[in-house]
Amino acid sequence: MAQPNAVSCRVLWSPVVDRARVRALMSDEERARYGQLAAPEDRARYATARALVRTALGRATGVAPRAVAFSRRCRYCGGPHGKPRVPGAAARFSLSHSGGRVVLAVAEHAEPGVDVERVAAREVDRLAPRVLSERELADFREIRPEDRPAAYHVYWTRKEAVLKAVGRGLSVPLRGLTLAAPGQRAALLSWDGAPGAGGAGAPAIALADLRPGPGYAAALAVETPGRIELAEWDLDGPLDVP
Secondary structure (H helix, E strand, C coil): CCCCCEEEEEEEEEECCCCHHHHCCCCHHHHHHHHHCCCHHHHHHHHHHHHHHHHHHHHHHCCCHHHCCCECCCCCCCCCCCCCECCCCCEEEEEEEECCEEEEEEEECCCEEEEEEECCCCCHHHHHHHHCCHHHHHHHCCCCHHHHHHHHHHHHHHHHHHHHHCCCCCCCCHHHEEECCCCCCCCEEEECCCCCCCCCCCCCEEEEECCCCCCEEEEEEEECCCEEEEEEEECCCCCCCC
16 A cells, blocks of 8 residues: 555556457557558567556456446647546556566556656667757766666656656656656656646646666656655566466
């Protein structure tokens, strides 16, 4: 049970699995989307993600997984492009996948955002000025060049998790967010032009780094003024939600 001023959040990790039992949970619309994906690895990640979220939300709401209904009503404008949720349910969720990892975060009465990225040998010195604030960029340039790809992905996943928690995509400039440096406890330090802030400053966000395994970076954000009481589970597959 979560302590006072804490939000209990479960983070479920699944390997990528594409089997008939996994695909059977998809809705007709999801099956159509699955069929449009050309690459086998993309289809496998999509099938795993849909099975994981349906199994977990079915458990949380007492509904058969394939019968779980989702809404994408935007909290800001009411349009049909917002963060997915189950109407009427206390459970809120966020989903991400990269490479061979799929992750789902589920919280009660608070909006989570989760992101995982496989660390790649990108041109991070070129990309960093587009993503990092001036303060972050100064910290980034103090990092040894060989350690910068991992550090860049820490920044990226933390920022993506924050934007997912508040239901905003990359339409919000990433450089407006300033986060604690990699190696420090994850925290949102400031947010210029935060959505819905009304001039009152950044929304209340709690952040935590996750344990995705070697070669990956991952982060969790929860829209709350309290702290996160986190439990991470490594599953054998997307149907094995405890």
